Amino acid sequence: MMKSKKLVALVLATAMLAATALTGCGGSSEKDRSEDSANGNGNAVELSFWTLSTRQNAVEPIVEEFNSQNEDIEITVSYYDTDGMKDACKVAASSDTLPSMWFNWGGSLGGFYAENGLTYDLTDYAAENDWSNKFSAGALNLCTLSDQLAGYPTSYNVLDVYYRQDIFEQNGIAVPATFEEFESACVVLKEKGITPISTAGLNGWHVMRFVELLIEHYAGAELHDKLNTFEESWTNEAVVKAFEKYQEFCEKGYFPEGFITADPNDTRMATVSGTAAMDIQGQWYDGQILQDGADISQFSTFAFPSGGTDRLSAFAEMVQFNKNLSDEELAAGMKFLDFYYSDENVAQYAEYYNLPLPKTGAAMPEGQPNVEMMLETSNENGTFTITDQALPTEVADVLFSAQDALANGQMTPEEAAQSIQDAIEAYLNK
């Protein structure tokens, strides 16, 4: 009896010892690092930075260089995939472990952190450091959330209709200048067995890029903006008409078969191989086409002829700062971002940035002819915030499922509009 007790005790003790030993060794590298920098260099500023893993190959050498150039600053980076980033920030926000700086999208995604007072309001900093001359007005505008300047703008993206020039030419289609011309272009393409518009509905946001253009067409700029700020009801006639047209397009087969569960990453497969003629995409599409080894000269863009000034949708990306940062830490963080987004680094690691930078007078990426054209168009035509960033996610998701239901004929346009309005009211009464 005694013997067994002793044995068990021994096992337990060993297990516990092993456990503590492991904690020691597992945690040691981190502890050592922080102790080193705390002891060895009394006033080193330590900053943590979370960003997307797709940029890792650029950020890693940049951070290394920055850390060695600035002995008083130590940046540590963590990388996440797109969804992982969103989840990790939410978990960190709930458990009060947000990093010093983190990448974020604009609109409702980044706005959530600003709204709840987790981000450093950069308004004063921007005024002192003349950001209005440093960054493009459009980008600053999109980074202003809940009346705060919620982040350091890192990219400004506009969306346009990419089309296959060669396919348009072969079929005698001119770039449509009116909505009617756009529709007749679709008719011709469909007759030739080419899917007019490549889109993919998984997660909803890619199909939304077309739906929001239809809303812009039927509602006009002013009403469209009011819909997104909930000043006007979505049961509005213009929305219903837009949904009717979208449903009609679905029925006529203007989108690929089974598109509602296709992956938005795959829309390029159809345009590059030529089975579809158009795709609504941002200026990063040029880079993607090049990486696919396709012929960029086949692709050009036009602004969707929605009427009025034919506005484009736009969204920004930014780096947000933790509200708890001291002035010194904030300055160090800014120093790092200015280095990260400096011209030399952009030139060296061009493919890991969403170019052009949202700065005034930023260089255009080489060999990507559509980028400059799209930005010019956006300056001339004006922009509106892309719908999934303009609407709270839970409302946007109702729009997405309405898109599915309309495409499958499970909902009438009126019902779809009503379902979105219901979601808005539920959101406001939350």
Add this chain to the structure above:
Amino acid sequence: MEGKQKKIIKKLVLYFALAVLALIWVVPMFTLVATAMKSRQDFMSGISLFQFPESIAWSNFINALTKGRLFDYMRNDLIVTCLKVPLGIFVGSLASFALTRLNIRYSTGIFIFFLIGMMLPMQAALVPINVIFSKLKLLNTYFGLFYVYVGFGISYAILILRGFMKGIPKDIDEAAWVDGCNKWQLFWHIIFPISKPAVATLLITDFLATWNEYLLASVIINDNTKKTVPVGLMTFVGEHGTDYGYLCAGVLISVIPVLIVYLVFQRHFVEGMAGAVKS
């Protein structure tokens, strides 16, 4: 003569059934392999998704290991998995031994209590674990990750080991008591070795589950040098488009350790039981 014929027919039926199932099974596998062999250009060029490219893009595999750091991720995962699996099995078999072979009150109740961990959706555990771990400075440590894995794995370990240990005849215990064994000796020298088939099963399933766990790993580990395979593989997924050849090559490489563990340990299913019957 008749028996032999029957045997041949049986074999034929067996092979036929396997062939039909294998045909269905092979399509997705083939797709995976074919995609891993395609360069991005090949993939976009419009050749069928279900067809091999003309030349194999070995660069996918090389890039996955070097640029994609898959080698590092696999090493990290191996560290965590090789710590977790043996300890989890040991701890689980101690508890299962107590639940099945010792006189413990409410053993069914305790067993059911241990099953809750299996039912709890991990998403619900992310915030509390993150809060506690950041206080204890356990974020970004292998120990932190491995400790949580052991905790979440206990349910499954007990479910499997208890099921097996229940089936071991009680006469064995009687004989052991008579021989003067104590509880620990009974466990360590008799019951645990007899449970080899169950341990082998658990080892296979546990190795796989730990190797492929994404959610907890993504929250507990954000230091790049400590990431495990599933989190690392996600870095292959692009923001505006994924290079599928590269991703599929990464997936193919990352499954090798799991397949090895499986093929090595599935043999022990049979051997273990033969031992149990003899003693």
Add this chain to the structure above:
Amino acid sequence: MNKKKKIEFSAYAFLIPAGIIYLSVIIAPVFYSLYISLFKWNGIGDMQFTGLGNYVKLFTDDKIFAIAIKNNLIWIALTIIVTMSVSLALAVLLNNQFRGRTFFRGFFYFPCVIAPIAVAIIWRWIYNPNVGFINQFFKTIGIDYAQSWISDPKVSLFAIFAASLWQAVGQPMILFLAGLQSVSVDVLEAATIDGAGSVKKFLYVTVPLMKETFIIVIATLIVSAMKVFDVVQGLTAGGPANSTQMLSTYMYSQTFQYNNVGTGTAVACVMVLMMMLVIVPYVSFTAKEN
């Protein structure tokens, strides 16, 4: 045997290591979840106590939650009927002695080791209405039938299930394979001498001897069916129009996307309760039999 019936405290020592680790990892999340589910909370700001409000709302006024419950129940039924039969059949086949057995054991297990993200990608291609394998296959053999498998709400759930089946069979197959070893050859031979046919032998001799294996398989299958997430999120993300929404995907949306942490956590608690409702009576009933 009987004289050992008195409670021995040293027996509990064997439970201590598992108990400590389990309690420290699982208990905090369980209580945290139960607690949070009683509040209205966006994950950051003030928490507002609502009692059982979140639950009441889910059960009385949430269409998507109702769809999710229905889908999970269908999924459980499919899992028990289809996944279990297929994996049992495979295990029985692979338990025979034949050439290439190790290869086939590895072959059928292979899908289950693939990262879920790749499974979703591959099956999306197989189901693609234009370039997908299934529709092209029909075309090649001259059958004029095209279906947009996962985007048709009527078949979507079943298509996802078929994809998940490919991956889900491996695990129970191993459990059955291991379980089959516990049926000793002597018993089967005795049954053969008694003149039992193969099917009868299997049903009346093998299956009862594998009772513990069935408990394990059924319990794990129910849990995994209740928690199914990756393959659904990857293939349809709950669409089209929420028709393949699962409790897990809905919980995920509520918690991480809509910032309704209270509601999302309540969904998680409902999931655990539903699993317990099935598993606890089943396990305690079979445990008492002995």
